[in-house]
Amino acid sequence: MSIQENTSSKIVTAAMLVIGDEILSGRTQDKNVAYIATHLSETGIQLREVRVIPDIESEIVDAVNHCREKYDYVFTSGGIGPTHDDITADSIGAAFGVSVDYHPEAMDLLTRHYKVSGIEFNDARKRMARIPDGATLVENPVSKAPGFRMENVFVMAGVPLIMQAMLQSILPELDGGAKMLSRTIGAGLPEGKVAKKLGELQEKHPDVSMGSYPCFRQGAVGTNLVLRSIFPEKLENAFNELKEILIELGSEAVETT
């Protein structure tokens, strides 16, 4: 990530709820979390929690109500298709205590879409126009059936391509805060050798969060050191000190990004 001045020091947070038995069963590997995390971060929103929960209304209601109180934004993926196991809209309605009805605008756009496609707009497909009262639609440029926004909760599809398109529709609506900036060094040293000095550096720079992750580099154990801060100067200072520490410790192959 490029280093740029933060115009705000406001911290804006988010949670993501991945709804679906499919991830929990291990059959499908989640592909949405990293995409959302990265794009929110670029918008100045910090993803603070992810929950993967099953297709059970009470579980969805509990998670939504917990997270919408605790975080500035909540994003959900999954469960908005035409089949009986797509219960996200009803669950969001239950979480907010509002009813769920056919949304005129959603009915219009799906009517037009299926007419043009020559596909029957049957009752199952009409389910995709059922939206909690008071919600506004989120555009789905891929397959038309919309997501929706209910206060600070954004409901998106689970299919990665559609989720990504929906997130792009949503991003301009979001109120970002301070951007979390980061610098990474890949050090040719094991964590155990870096740990003491890194801990001291962390003590000295409380506004820079320092993470250490073991990795394998050309067959040897190495460490990726990730520094994060909303303050560009503090980040650069800590980063420069860390580079010096690594050279002192005898690290070869220091790469920075």
Place this chain on the structure above:
Amino acid sequence: MSIQENTSSKIVTAAMLVIGDEILSGRTQDKNVAYIATHLSETGIQLREVRVIPDIESEIVDAVNHCREKYDYVFTSGGIGPTHDDITADSIGAAFGVSVDYHPEAMDLLTRHYKVSGIEFNDARKRMARIPDGATLVENPVSKAPGFRMENVFVMAGVPLIMQAMLQSILPELDGGAKMLSRTIGAGLPEGKVAKKLGELQEKHPDVSMGSYPCFRQGAVGTNLVLRSIFPEKLENAFNELKEILIELGSEAVETT
């Protein structure tokens, strides 16, 4: 998954906690959830929830205490290395209200390991022997630094290779219940065409959970239909009815697994 008789109808559940800013920042994509879900399922344990949480003690404590009450087992990954940001052991200690000390057995095995390797067993590395009082060790055949079990909570490393080896050490200790069996059909029909009949089939077979997932098959929209049950006969009956329904609906390219 092969269909075999369930010797038990007891339902055993689990949650997983992925601990680390690294996944939440989007820098790293989680590779552990699908592995754990699959192996637990084969042991007769159903993964019911996953939470990805940051390296913040209060967040870890809350998630651990919520999940260890709600589920039969809890598995954590991440945060047990030698650096200052590895706070899982202390957080588990705080969750259980016990202190965290150098565990004699862990000290022994790490002392031997570093002696043999010719690597200094410094204070940072000794941190990896700090284990909550009352916990038992989980073997780490890859890099020796152990995980641990505290009542129904299993604490594992975040590095996928090490996590996988630790889970293999743990599996024989677990008390599995009914195995969740599954059958999948890939249908050459869009969800919207299958939805009505699938919903009726779900009503008729309450002990079989039916999931529908859109997919792309040879350039066309298709649907993966996944049936799950702990009852082998009920699963087979529902599966056979579903196959007939799909043929009636004109599905081509029905593949089953």
